[in-house]
Amino acid sequence: MNDHASLTVFERACRGLPRAHTPIWVMRQAGRYLPEYRALREEVDFLTATKTPEIAARITLQPMERFPLDAAILFSDIMTPLEAMGVPVEFAPGPVIQEPVRSAVQVARIRELVPEEGMPFVLDTIRIVRSELSADRAVIGFTGAPFTLFCYLVEGGGSKEFMWARRFLREEPEAAGALLDVLGRSMARYMVAQAEAGANAVMLFDSWVGLLGPAEYRRFVLPVLKRTVAEIRASTDRPIIYFANGGATLLEAVKELEVDVYGIDWTLPLSRAGATLGSSAVLQGNLDPAALFASEEDLRASIDAVLEEAKGLAGHVFNLGHGINRHTDPDRVALLVDHVHERTAGSFA
Amino acid sequence: MNDHASLTVFERACRGLPRAHTPIWVMRQAGRYLPEYRALREEVDFLTATKTPEIAARITLQPMERFPLDAAILFSDIMTPLEAMGVPVEFAPGPVIQEPVRSAVQVARIRELVPEEGMPFVLDTIRIVRSELSADRAVIGFTGAPFTLFCYLVEGGGSKEFMWARRFLREEPEAAGALLDVLGRSMARYMVAQAEAGANAVMLFDSWVGLLGPAEYRRFVLPVLKRTVAEIRASTDRPIIYFANGGATLLEAVKELEVDVYGIDWTLPLSRAGATLGSSAVLQGNLDPAALFASEEDLRASIDAVLEEAKGLAGHVFNLGHGINRHTDPDRVALLVDHVHERTAGSFA
Numbered sequence: 001m002n003d004h005a006s007l008t009v010f011e012r013a014c015r016g017l018p019r020a021h022t023p024i025w026v027m028r029q030a031g032r033y034l035p036e037y038r039a040l041r042e043e044v045d046f047l048t049a050t051k052t053p054e055i056a057a058r059i060t061l062q063p064m065e066r067f068p069l070d071a072a073i074l075f076s077d078i079m080t081p082l083e084a085m086g087v088p089v090e091f092a093p094g095p096v097i098q099e100p101v102r103s104a105v106q107v108a109r110i111r112e113l114v115p116e117e118g119m120p121f122v123l124d125t126i127r128i129v130r131s132e133l134s135a136d137r138a139v140i141g142f143t144g145a146p147f148t149l150f151c152y153l154v155e156g157g158g159s160k161e162f163m164w165a166r167r168f169l170r171e172e173p174e175a176a177g178a179l180l181d182v183l184g185r186s187m188a189r190y191m192v193a194q195a196e197a198g199a200n201a202v203m204l205f206d207s208w209v210g211l212l213g214p215a216e217y218r219r220f221v222l223p224v225l226k227r228t229v230a231e232i233r234a235s236t237d238r239p240i241i242y243f244a245n246g247g248a249t250l251l252e253a254v255k256e257l258e259v260d261v262y263g264i265d266w267t268l269p270l271s272r273a274g275a276t277l278g279s280s281a282v283l284q285g286n287l288d289p290a291a292l293f294a295s296e297e298d299l300r301a302s303i304d305a306v307l308e309e310a311k312g313l314a315g316h317v318f319n320l321g322h323g324i325n326r327h328t329d330p331d332r333v334a335l336l337v338d339h340v341h342e343r344t345a346g347s348f349a
Numbered sequence: 350m351n352d353h354a355s356l357t358v359f360e361r362a363c364r365g366l367p368r369a370h371t372p373i374w375v376m377r378q379a380g381r382y383l384p385e386y387r388a389l390r391e392e393v394d395f396l397t398a399t400k401t402p403e404i405a406a407r408i409t410l411q412p413m414e415r416f417p418l419d420a421a422i423l424f425s426d427i428m429t430p431l432e433a434m435g436v437p438v439e440f441a442p443g444p445v446i447q448e449p450v451r452s453a454v455q456v457a458r459i460r461e462l463v464p465e466e467g468m469p470f471v472l473d474t475i476r477i478v479r480s481e482l483s484a485d486r487a488v489i490g491f492t493g494a495p496f497t498l499f500c501y502l503v504e505g506g507g508s509k510e511f512m513w514a515r516r517f518l519r520e521e522p523e524a525a526g527a528l529l530d531v532l533g534r535s536m537a538r539y540m541v542a543q544a545e546a547g548a549n550a551v552m553l554f555d556s557w558v559g560l561l562g563p564a565e566y567r568r569f570v571l572p573v574l575k576r577t578v579a580e581i582r583a584s585t586d587r588p589i590i591y592f593a594n595g596g597a598t599l600l601e602a603v604k605e606l607e608v609d610v611y612g613i614d615w616t617l618p619l620s621r622a623g624a625t626l627g628s629s630a631v632l633q634g635n636l637d638p639a640a641l642f643a644s645e646e647d648l649r650a651s652i653d654a655v656l657e658e659a660k661g662l663a664g665h666v667f668n669l670g671h672g673i674n675r676h677t678d679p680d681r682v683a684l685l686v687d688h689v690h691e692r693t694a695g696s697f698a
Contacts, residue, residue, distance in 0.1 A: 246595070268598045288562060321562075
């Protein structure tokens with residue numbers, strides 16, 4: 001285990017330790033709102049970018065060079081592990097799975113992920129980023145959470161409602177459970193491998209879990225997630241972040257997950273999330289990405305409102321409540337990062 | 350005002366009066382899951398169907414002939430009033446607005462709706478349905494709520510995130526407010542006209558309001574909705590239903606709306622919604638549409654769970670928590686309607 005004294009500000013906030021300021025990073029910070037990303041992507045297609053460690057590392061580091069962000073997040077795609085589990089994924093431009101998984105026979109064909117064999121390029125990307133980034137800034141590894149990957153696998157791509165996925169849970173609860181299980185085991189291995197490659201923390205994105213009510217979450221998702229978290233814990237002491245996007249009504253259940261940090265979307269005020277998750281909870285979030293389009297004065301007021309909401313928490317990692325929009329002005333991100341640092345300097349010493 | 354003795358079971362539940370059973374209707378009950386709807390639509394395109402009173406009435410009544418539902422809901426499209434306000438809408442097949450409204454100049458060009466002039470076909474549809482349906486079954490009129498129509502107008506069509514709409518709120522709060530205002534005044538007139546044409550209740554669908562956090566809801570949406578509700582109230586005593594889809598974190602604010610019934614989506618248990626909305630609140634909802642794909646045994650258990658959640662409420666109108674999926678077996682709807690009626694017969698006398 002790291003000596004606490006050597007931890008980054010980001011890791012200290014994740015553990016609720018004293019810290020110089022509130023750390024901040026931004027979901028999708030390495031992406032299309034950055035002109036340098038768009039320039040690079042004119043030369044390289046998306047899949048090549050995610051699968052070439054030098055390029056993925058370059059993209060991961062682009063926002064770190066431009067802004068004093070406290071953490072880099074791996075540039076990769078949420079669908080990438082599925083290919084290494086035997087499911088071909090195309091991008092057109094959204095992800096498309098030609099043969100959606102909707103039967104027990106198909107579930108049985110899914111291979112458990114061996115990250116070192118199937119995804120060495122991701123682990124190499126993390127190694128490069130960790131070696132190039134200064135020691136006071138963290139690297140975050142990530143994956144889709146089991147239910148969210150389940151949604152894509154069963155639906156065959158993106159969707160507003162993922163009704164095929166929700167239907168499969170109801171029509172074939174045993175096969176659906178088996179699919180969630182293999183995804184859970186695989187993502188645990190994937191997170192451990194990312195931590196071993198140098199990620200200072202790992203994050204599970206449950207982007208679509210807000211489509212479930214609490215009863216279905218408890219029945220289908222929570223048991224798998226508990227095992228996944230336990231398997232990660234058994235092999236690494238790095239902080240685990242779980243982001244239940246749209247999960248306002250699920251938090252009583254989410255609280256049972258022994259993760260270090262709970263990501264909160266922009267629709268749920270942090271103080272209310274904290275009231276449910278308990279006084280020891282560390283939260284990550286949750287400025288509305290749309291706030292970055294407001295006047296500078298309104299943007300500062302919105303940032304201050306999030307900081308005010310976070311005051312009683314054991315720890316807070318500032319972030320947006322969802323991915324940054326591609327039309328965002330990078331200068332607004334600069335304002336955001338500076339404002340969070342200035343406002344919180346010395347507050348949690 | 351109707352004499353209470355002549356009210357339908359549906360209206361009695363909306364007012365929290367004694368009733369023979371819990372009334373039920375199903376969002377999108379007139380639609381593609383019904384073979385008779387698909388057969389009719391082979392002969393007539395969607396727009397013609399919505400704009401021809403005899404056909405729209407026929408479609409509205411199809412589920413009423415097949416199932417002992419307690420209420421019919423007008424077959425119409427949420428976008429239809431926008432055309433009568435001067436904004437052309439195409440269907441390809443989703444709604445497309447060629448010139449999205451993203452400036453104060455464009456907002457100033459929007460015409461306040463005069464329902465009798467711009468949408469006589471909708472009012473005629475309601476008159477036909479009301480005259481053909483037996484007096485013990487209700488007819489529900491509806492519209493999109495101001496913010497939801499705002500989303501389509503600014504975005505130019507459907508979207509997962511409606512970022513243009515959320516951005517317009519932030520970038521041009523005054524113009525956005527003016528647009529919401531004219532939508533609010535127009536939808537109030539539209540609801541009053543539907544009630545005068547014979548609708549026993551009117552429902553405002555706020556399908557996309559879950560994209561806002563509580564602060565933005567209170568700042569941009571709630572004041573307009575309060576005026577809209579007050580304007581409807583001033584002209585009719587018919588029950589008003591407001592459905593804040595995805596609005597779990599907004600309910601403290603939603604409670605300030607003096608509507609008769611609050612629609613609740615499937616992610617928020619009714620008892621929790623009731624705890625926030627107060628002991629006099631009447632709720633509508635909220636079976637997960639995916640539950641209709643489960644085994645009959647599991648489906649009955651899910652229905653019973655909703656009824657159990659509703660037990661302490663002042664009134665309950667059973668519904669799904671979202672529109673019925675097109676792949677649903679109509680026989681499952683028959684099971685649903687019968688089960689709700691049987692389980693609740695004599696419970697609220």
